[in-house]
Amino acid sequence: MEDRFAGIREFVATVDGGSLTAAANLLGVTGSAVGKSISRLEARLGVQLLHRTTRRMDLTTEGEAYLVSCRRVLEELAQTESFLSTGHQHPIGRLRVDLPTTFGRRHVIPTLLALCTRHEKLDMSVTLRDRAVDMVGEGIDLAVRIGALDAYPDLVARRLGEQTLVICASPDYLARRGTPLTHADLYRHDCLVGWRPGNRPMWLLKNAQGQTEPHEVPMRHEFFDGDALESACLAGCGLAQLPTWLAGDALRRGALVEVLSDITGGAMPIHVVWQKTWHLQPKVRVTVDELVRMAADSPEAFNRGRM
Numbered sequence: 649m650e651d652r653f654a655g656i657r658e659f660v661a662t663v664d665g666g667s668l669t670a671a672a673n674l675l676g677v678t679g680s681a682v683g684k685s686i687s688r689l690e691a692r693l694g695v696q697l698l699h700r701t702t703r704r705m706d707l708t709t710e711g712e713a714y715l716v717s718c719r720r721v722l723e724e725l726a727q728t729e730s731f732l733s734t735g736h737q738h739p740i741g742r743l744r745v746d747l748p749t750t751f752g753r754r755h756v757i758p759t760l761l762a763l764c765t766r767h768e769k770l771d772m773s774v775t776l777r778d779r780a781v782d783m784v785g786e787g788i789d790l791a792v793r794i795g796a797l798d799a800y801p802d803l804v805a806r807r808l809g810e811q812t813l814v815i816c817a818s819p820d821y822l823a824r825r826g827t828p829l830t831h832a833d834l835y836r837h838d839c840l841v842g843w844r845p846g847n848r849p850m851w852l853l854k855n856a857q858g859q860t861e862p863h864e865v866p867m868r869h870e871f872f873d874g875d876a877l878e879s880a881c882l883a884g885c886g887l888a889q890l891p892t893w894l895a896g897d898a899l900r901r902g903a904l905v906e907v908l909s910d911i912t913g914g915a916m917p918i919h920v921v922w923q924k925t926w927h928l929q930p931k932v933r934v935t936v937d938e939l940v941r942m943a944a945d946s947p948e949a950f951n952r953g954r955m
């Protein structure tokens with residue numbers, strides 16, 4: 649009977665070690681044995697996983713995709729074996745996390761770092777991106793998402809809180825340019841927006857029926873990074889529509905002033921999302937629990953008073 653797992657450890661060890669020799673030393677076999685195992689694996693799959701020359705070894709496109717699945721299988725196996733042998737589920741292994749850029753930097757990464765300090769066998773690979781990713785295809789174990797979620801049968805989500813948007817400006821800017829009172833007043837002001845490829849500058853505003861929808865605004869400056877957008881607003885460069893988790897502290901200090909509160913909108917849920925599996929790995933479970941606790945302990949950042 650064909651062993652579908654044959655060659656997987658050799659393949660992963662070779663990629664991690666960078667050579668057949670390194671993989672052989674790690675696995676306690678010969679380099680030729682490793683090479684034969686990978687060749688048999690490629691023959692069974694019907695694709696080439698590695699480009700091998702006398703000087704280097706590189707993953708093929710198929711190899712990169714297969715490596716993601718192989719790592720996940722080996723990590724889940726290690727987690728299950730640890731549970732069976734100890735009777736306890738301790739978070740071990742590498743957790744791949746994807747976060748919104750500014751929100752993740754400000755409100756999530758400190759919690760992840762503290763979690764890793766408490767669990768010495770838990771390792772993190774964290775990416776910061778303001779776009780949706782294919783969690784399964786890219787091997788992401790856990791993500792934090794702001795906004796409505798599409799229904800994916802292979803993903804599980806838990807709500808952490810809510811993001812709301814406010815339009816604000818510095819007192820200095822308002823003293824120079826006046827306070828806008830209506831939607832039409834925006835066209836006499838400098839508007840600061842977050843950069844999005846291929847999109848027109850939009851803010852979420854309420855229409856005459858009280859429904860929130862995107863409205864184009866006259867853009868003066870645009871910024872890819874949320875921290876930079878807030879800094880420009882604080883410097884008196886114009887009006888900005890900012891989430892309360894970003895502008896809240898400045899609003900409380902009076903460094904920023906909210907305007908047009910009757911027409912601004914844009915309440916969006918904040919979720920932690922992870923892949924659905926038959927056995928929830930301890931590293932995922934512990935991290936989800938910690939993020940839920942973090943959200944409960946940070947009601948201002950997660951706007952939990954409105955939930």
